Amino acid sequence: MRLAAHAALIAATGMLALPLAVGTAHADERSVRQLVEARCQNCHGMEGQSSSPNYPKLASQNAEYLQRQLFNFKLGKRRNAEMKAQVADLSAAEVQALANYFSSKPIIADIAFDPALADKGREIYLNGNPVTGVTACATCHGPRAHGALFLPRLAGQHASYIERQIHAFIDRTRQTPDMVMHSVVATLAEDEIIALGQYLSGLE
Numbered sequence: 001m002r003l004a005a006h007a008a009l010i011a012a013t014g015m016l017a018l019p020l021a022v023g024t025a026h027a028d029e030r031s032v033r034q035l036v037e038a039r040c041q042n043c044h045g046m047e048g049q050s051s052s053p054n055y056p057k058l059a060s061q062n063a064e065y066l067q068r069q070l071f072n073f074k075l076g077k078r079r080n081a082e083m084k085a086q087v088a089d090l091s092a093a094e095v096q097a098l099a100n101y102f103s104s105k106p107i108i109a110d111i112a113f114d115p116a117l118a119d120k121g122r123e124i125y126l127n128g129n130p131v132t133g134v135t136a137c138a139t140c141h142g143p144r145a146h147g148a149l150f151l152p153r154l155a156g157q158h159a160s161y162i163e164r165q166i167h168a169f170i171d172r173t174r175q176t177p178d179m180v181m182h183s184v185v186a187t188l189a190e191d192e193i194i195a196l197g198q199y200l201s202g203l204e
Contacts, residue, residue: 030094032094032097032098032101035090035094035097035098036098036101039086039087040058040086040098043055043082044056044057044058044102047059047105047106048060048061048102048105048107049105049107049108050158053158053159053160053161054161055161056157056158056161057107057156057157057158057161058102058105059102059105059106059107059108059156060102060103060105060106060107060153060156061102061103061152061153062103062146062147062148062149062150062151062152062153063096063099063100063102063103064099064149064150065147065149065150065151065152065153066098066099066102066103067095067096067099068150070087070090070095070098070099071095073086073087074087074088074090074095077175078174078175107153107155107156107204108156109155109156109201109202109203109204110156110158110159110201110202111202112159112198112199112201112202113198114198117191117194117195117198117199118195118198118199118202119199120191120192120195120199121192121194121195121196121197121198121199121200122199124136124137124188124192124195124196124199125137125138125145125196125199125200126138126143129187129188129192132187132188132189133187134184134185134187134188134192135184137154137184137196140180141153141154144203145200145203154200154203155200155203155204156200156201156202156203156204157200157201158201159194159197159198159200159201160197161197162196162197162200162201163193163194163196163197166185166188166193166196166197167193169181169182169184169185170182170185170186170188
């Protein structure tokens with residue numbers, strides 16, 4: 001009787017463990033490509049080269065920066081209902097895998113529609129505006145706007161997306177922990193914002 005009971009217990013335990021094992025295997029099988037196809041490609045494209053300026057290019061973006069932003073959306077530190085829904089159930093490993101995936105993709109720069117305006121943006125980016133107290137963007141984002149670690153790459157990004165983010169920092173609808181960006185862009189004039197977008201979108 002004891003042997004029979006013991007065998008029954010093992011059988012029952014095995015039956016209970018089977019769905020858990022299958023569920024774990026299923027979660028592990030969710031590849032980066034599956035995630036990109038299901039969650040990312042409609043807005044950002046399979047290669048992170050979004051065709052619409054409504055959505056940022058993710059290609060060649062710094063992996064550490066992408067990871068932080070995905071977690072910010074997940075935790076509600078950066079507010080966007082659409083993005084929060086897409087990242088809500090992502091594991092830390094999946095977030096890292098997505099960041100590494102898009103970081104490895106080459107970016108295709110845009111062509112500035114106004115070269116003269118792009119030249120003005122280059123001057124502001126590299127030297128700032130001493131008259132109004134605007135700090136040179138290159139101080140943090142680097143001479144080629146490639147960023148570093150948690151500082152985003154700006155080179156090759158959609159011009160209008162850059163403009164929108166600058167405005168979001170100015171009106172504080174986008175927050176950062178140290179608030180540095182808010183003070184940096186506070187005195188930018190509208191034509192300077194447009195010029196920066198033109199210049200940065202054409203960089204590789």
